Amino acid sequence: MRIDEIVAQLGGQLLGTPDTQIRALAPLETAGPSDISFLANPKYRKQLDTTAAGAVIVGKGLTPPAGKSYVVCDAPYLYFARVAQLLHPEPQVKGGVDAAATVRSPIPASVRVEAGAHVAESVVLGEHVVVGAGSVIGAGSTIGAGTRLSANVTIYPDCVIGSDCRIHAGAVIGADGFGYAREQDGRWVKIPQTGRVVIGNDVEVGANTTIDRGAMDDTVIGDGVKLDNQIQIAHNVKIGAMTAIAGCVGIAGSTRIGARCMIGGQAGIIGHLEIADDVVVSAGTLVTKSIRKAGVYTANLPLQAHGDWVREFSHLRHLDAMAARIRELEKRLDKGEASS
Template identity: 65%
Template sequence: MFRLDELVAHLGGELVGDPAVAVRRVATLDQAGEGDLAFLANRKYAARLADCRASAVIVAPEARELTALPRIVTADPYVYFARVAQLFNPPAAVPAGVHATAAVEADLPASASVGAGASVEAGARIGEDVVIGPGCHIGRGVTIGAGSRLHANVTVYHGCVIGARCILHAGAVIGADGFGFARDRDGSWIKIPQVGRVVIGDDVEVGANTTIDRGALDDTVIGNGVKLDNQIQIAHNVRIGEKTAVAGCVGIAGSTVIGARCMIGGQAGIIGHLSIADDVVVSAGTLVTKSIHRAGVYTANLPVQPHPEWVKNFAHLRHLDSLVDRIRALEQGLDKADPTESD
C-alpha cells in the first residue's frame, strides 16, 4: 500500500488533495472502490468520473477540475498508471540455486535460478540474477544477460544471444532453423544449413509460443526495448529496430528489415525482403507486400459486412478487369471524336 505523496515522490506528477490517502491497487473508473487508484486516460470517458468510487484518480492537466477526488495530475495518465501498477505488482521473487532435477553443464553465478527439469549445455554464459524456468533448454554457447527471466519451457538454441532484463514467456523458441530450402529439378527440397544466430537486445519481451528463427548466414536481430506478443513468427535474417511493438499472430517473412518505434497490429503479415521505415504503424490484418519508406499509418484490409453484401461486392470485383477494358474503350472513342462536331 502506498500513500499518494509516496507515489508522487517515486514517479513525479502534481498532487491535488489529501497527501495521506493510501491506495493498494490500480483499477478502472467503473470498477474502482475504496483503496483503489483509478485513471482517466481517454477524455471520452470523463463522464464516468462523477460516479467513480476510487480513493484517488490519475488525470491529465485538462481534466484536473473534473473531479473533487484526490488526484495525481500528469501529462500521460496511462503511462503513469503503468508505472504505478509496476510498483504494486513487482515480479515474484525466485530463490537462487539449481533444482535437483535440472541438468547444468555450464558455470552459473550464485544468484542465478534454474528450475525443475531445465537443462543448460556447456559453454552457456548466464548473467547475474537470471531465472531459467522449469523445462527450459539452453543450448551450448548461449549468452543470457543479467536480470533476464525465462518462463517455463522456453528453448534457446545454440549460440543465440539474449540481452539483459529480457522476459521470455512460456513456450517461446529462439534460434530454430529458418525455412531455407533449394528446390532440385526433380521437385525435391535441399536443406540449406542455417548457420546464423538470433541476437536479442536488452529489455525485450517475447510472448508465449512466439518463434524467432536463426539467420541463414547473418544473424536475426531484435533491437533493444522491442515488445513481441504471443504466437508471432519471425523468420530468418529479419531485423527489428529498437522499441518496436508487434501484436499477436503476426508473421514476418525472411530478410525483412523493420525500423525503430514501429507498431505492427495483430494478424498482420509482412512478406520477405522488404524494408519498413522508422515510426510506421501497420493496422491489424494488413498484408504488407511492398516496402514502406515513410513514417505513417498503413492499412490494407476490408471492414466486416453482412455476407450477402460481401458476395455481391466480390462479384463486382471479379469483373473489374472487363470493366476497366470497357472504360478504356470509351476513352479511346472520345479521343477519336471530332471536337468540332456538335449535335
C-alpha cells in the same frame, strides 16, 4: 500505499487528500474507494462524475470534479503504468538449481534453474537469470543478467540474449531458418543455417513466438523490442529498437524493420523488404513492398454481413470489365457531344 507517497516517488501534482490509501489499480467503471484509476482520454471525462475510485490520474488542463483525489501529470497512462509497477513489483526470485534440473555449465549462485530445465554445456548466464521449469538452453548460448525465461522455452545453441529480457512459455529461439535449394525433380536441398539469433536488452518475447537463426548472417532483435505471442520471425530479419509487434504476425526472411515501429496483430511482412523507422502497420495487413516513409499503412477489408459480401464482392472478379465499360461510355459520350 498512500497517494502522497506515490506522488513523492513518481512526481505529478496531487489534488485532494494526501493520506488516501491506495491498495490496487482498477478501471474507472469498477474501481472502489481504495483503488487508483486513470483517465487517459479527456473524451471520457464524464466517467469522473460516476467513478467510485479513491484517486484518479488525469492529464493537465482538465478541471476534475471535487470530492476525490487526483494526480495531475503529462501522460496519465504512462503514470498509471508506473504506479502499477510500484504496487505490483515483479516478485524477487531466489537463486538455486532445482534437484530436478540438469545444469552442465558453471553458473552464478544468483541464477535460478527450475525443475526439469536443462542448461547444456558452454552456456553463459548472467546474474539473477531465471530458467523456468522445462526450459532448455542449448550449448554455447549466452544470456544477460536479469533475463527470465518462463516454462518450456527453447533456446537453441549459440544464441545471444541480452539482459533484463522476458521470454514467455513455449517460445523457440534459434530454430533453423527455412532455406532450401531446389533440385530439378523438386527435391529440396537444405542450406545449413549457420547464423545466430542475437537479441538486445529489455526485450519481451511472447508465448509460443518463434525467432529463427540466420542463414549465413544473424537474425537481430534490437533493444527494447516487444513481441507478443505466436509471432514468427524468419532468418536474417533485423528489427530496430523499441519496435512493438502484436500477436500472430509473420515476418519473412531478410526483411529489415526500423525502430519504434508498431505492427498490428496478424499482419504479415514478406521477405527482403525494408521498413522505415516509425512505421505503423494496421492489423491484418500484408506488407508486400518496402515502406520508405514513416506513417500508417493498411490493407484489409471492411467486414460485411455475408449476404452483402456476396453481392458486393462478386464484382471484384470483374473490375477490369467495369473499368473498360466506363472508358467505353466516356468515348461514346465524347462522340455524341462532338456530333451534337
